[in-house]
Amino acid sequence: MSVERGLAANTLLSYRRDLRRYADFLTARGVTEPRQVVPEDVTAFLLCLREGDDEHRPLGSSSVARTVVAVRGFHKFTHREGLTPDDPARDVRPPALPRRLPKALPVADVERILEAAGTGGTPLALRDRALLELLYGTGARISEAVGLDVDDIDLDAGTVLLRGKGGKERVVPVGSYACEAVAAYQVRARPALASAGRGTPALFLNARGGRLSRQSAWTVLRNAAERAQVRAEVSPHTLRHSFATHLLDGGADVRVVQELLGHASVTTTQVYTLVTVDKLREVYAATHPRARA
Known part of the structure; x- marks a missing residue:
């Protein structure tokens, strides 16, 4: 998972925790070797x-699904490497997850949050x-943004490497708004913050x-939302969801949005099109004279 697939450290920690629980479960059933596992154990x-x-308390569907993925991956690996004669988890499927639409903020709410974030000029x-x-202007994940180094962003070209x-x-x-904000930060703020440390190429300190x-x-996002008095639920992915939804509302092609978000499959991106269709339906129902009985 680490070397061949390059999964993130947090994902590896989750898989390790899941497999440790699985190993404890098997041990309690008297199963001590991978080759002893049968489908009934899984x-x-x-x-x-x-x-x-x-x-352990009962897990939600998403946590169960992740754990099943870890178990299936483990048994697939041991079988492929010749450590077990078969794959006892081959026919076990993770639970179907409810399709939850991402929650995007109205443009006005996003603008209020951005204004609130810069209050004080410190x-x-x-x-x-x-x-x-930068998060709203690029659709970056928070982990991608905090992982940026100074050399990853080219303000002259108006691009960033995520x-x-x-x-x-x-x-x-x-x-342009994100470029101006990053330029102001790099000139007027980052040197002061960097002076307190030992030197790091990180963009955001x-x-x-x-x-x-x-x-x-x-915490930065949450505090800015509170100062802006935005009542909607705001999560680490809120600005990313808003970025994608606002692009599609403006007429962007779904495959362009897929590339910007870094989704491996367009299927992942298409969930945002459902949001825009819902918005169209609401507008239609509220404005067309023959939309409602």
Whole structure:
């Protein structure tokens, strides 16, 4: 998973935790070797995940699905490497997940959040404004934004190099508002923040001069939303969802949005088209004289 597929550290930690629980479950059933596992063991583990036990509470569908993926991957690997005669998890399927539409903010709410982030003009405020402008202006994940180094963004060309899931890189255009905010941060704020640290190529720095963490970036967004008095639920992916939805509302092709977001499959991106269709339906129902009985 790490070397061949290049999965993120957090994903590897989750898989490791899932497989450790699976190993404990098998041991309690008297199974101590991978070749001893039978399909009934895997099915029983899936049931245990759903119902919980004395040490674990029942898991939600998404957590169960991730754990089943880890178990299936483990058994597929041991079979491929010749460690087991067959794959006992081959026919076990993860639970179907409900299709949840991403929640995008209205453009006015996004603008209020961005304005609130720069309140005060302090080095941290300039950083916060630059961070959120870049997130909304490029559709970057928070992890991609905080992982940026200074050399990854070219303000003259108006582009940024983002490193997504699996180490995949993509070059994304940066709008004028984000370019201006990042330039102001680099000139008027980053040197002051960097002086408190030991020197790092990271673009976005914390108050101690080190690289800004994902958790801190999420706090920046949450605090800005509170100051802007935006009542809607705001999550780390809110600006990314809003970026995609607003592009599609403006007439962008779904495959262009796919490239900008770094989705491996257009199917992942197409969920945003459902959001825009819902919006069209609402407008139609509210305005057309023959839309409602």
